[in-house]
Amino acid sequence: MAGRQPKYLEIARELQEQIDRNQLRPGDKLPTEKELAAAKGVSESTVKSAISELRKRGSVETIPKKGSFVAERTDPFVITLNNVDLGEGDGGRGAQGGEGVGGPTPPGVGGGEGRAFEAEARRQNRDAHSSVPKVDVRQATEKEARALGIPADESEPQVVCRFQERFVDGKPNSLQTSIFTLDLAIKARRLLEQRNIQEGSVAYLQQQHQLEQIGYIDEFDARPPTEEESRFFGLSRGSLAVIEHSRTAYDQNGKPFRLTVTVYRPGDNKIRFVAGDVPPQAITGRPPQDHGHDP
Amino acid sequence: MAGRQPKYLEIARELQEQIDRNQLRPGDKLPTEKELAAAKGVSESTVKSAISELRKRGSVETIPKKGSFVAERTDPFVITLNNVDLGEGDGGRGAQGGEGVGGPTPPGVGGGEGRAFEAEARRQNRDAHSSVPKVDVRQATEKEARALGIPADESEPQVVCRFQERFVDGKPNSLQTSIFTLDLAIKARRLLEQRNIQEGSVAYLQQQHQLEQIGYIDEFDARPPTEEESRFFGLSRGSLAVIEHSRTAYDQNGKPFRLTVTVYRPGDNKIRFVAGDVPPQAITGRPPQDHGHDP
DNA sequence: GAGTGGTCTAGACCACCGG
């Protein structure tokens, strides 16, 4: 119809329609590439292109040497990124409390690292856990140095990276790296220990080191996954992009002291910000009845 | 090194290194695929795979029948999405004022559609403009119906879409669609007119129709571009993903009345949220000295 | 008309998976 498309896109469209019409159900195995090539009367390479297109959209997942499968629709994990009271016991800001989130959202959660994540999971009755942090000391990348306000003239600035894998309901959910200057970590030694900071790094830094998180800037980007990310998320090569969320946290002197980079797989997560008064049921996500009409 | 990689990734890596080392500069044309194939001693298809890899990362752009070019690094447009005073004259919330953004960020901007965008541009001394809105009436998609709180039993719910192309410094920046129920648009007729709403749709709805935006929920996703998006952004097929930002706005009765979906091309934009007290120079983006040391 | 990338073919070999 209307100006022919390349065959591979045509085939991708046909397969997508079968998925949409539930002729191919989540978890089903697609015909093998050979079979599809024969069925559509094209070469195998053309079929490969078509399937690669579906992979990019997240409609199918391919497991090498096994086959391509219609993606399961997990119901997404809702993570509300500003669902936090900046700095726990209400340090710097005084009366405002909920900090522009206030409203119906339960505040609390000491910000930073894994804590907000686990609180979200509890609220949604989902099981979340994080791996033990892997701690790394290395030279700051340019981006990290800039974010942490390390002067450009400092040669080989060292940073501490705390890296965690995070799971929801047993499935890989996100990868998080928190980065501090080595100078800070030497004063706040637990940042260097390969062990969870139970109360959260923000609370730890506040209580033990008078470092208050009084604000942060969040930034978003999308990019293709690294190999490590592909492995963790179980993506095959040429799959969809990941979402990168960077949070730079500022202390009471207006200096950045932490950079947290979290990488999500799209589709499995609803990454949210809430502002003002929003009805509670909108915040919890998952309207009660949703995809209940086509079985 | 360490467990051989496929040739096409190897070649992609080599090219990427040349780009990183500035042996290939932004705007430069890569050798043709034939030339590369000959130079690397591989087939043309392998070279195509390699270049496709670089396209996904945004390192190169390919213009069909002309060649592949090292991507220009535009300095990114910083758009701060919560840089707004909800509902202008401070309607529903009362005393809290700046709404969790307060701090040093200039408030103002009546929220919604193109207004925040143009205000951002002014602040950054950049030229922003939007196309005249294209207005469409059509049946709501499932997602739209859900977001706007249209009951599932309503058959063929109609919505009004206001679609705009947005440019920064003359270059395509983002595509924005604002969606309202047809019921609302019939009462608030200017939503149906193919003409900019100068004061912003939020202000219009408040002043003329007592509809106050007292909160919103933002959501992020990443996905491959549609054909239309590829055309607008000048992406070739198999290029990188786009970022989708959805904002659902709620009125004083806690009911959603607008869904705005904005699609950005990654790399060209820094999509931000600011919370709490953050030093002003961090907010304006672009630290004065930045990539000034490798010319 | 020459050059270019987009699409496509018809194969091939490999590594890994499962039985």
Added chain:
DNA sequence: CGGTGGTCTAGACCACTCG
């Protein structure tokens, strides 16, 4: 072991751009 997808080859034709 046979089946699978990943990689790769050595071509081909087309549509488009450019000089």
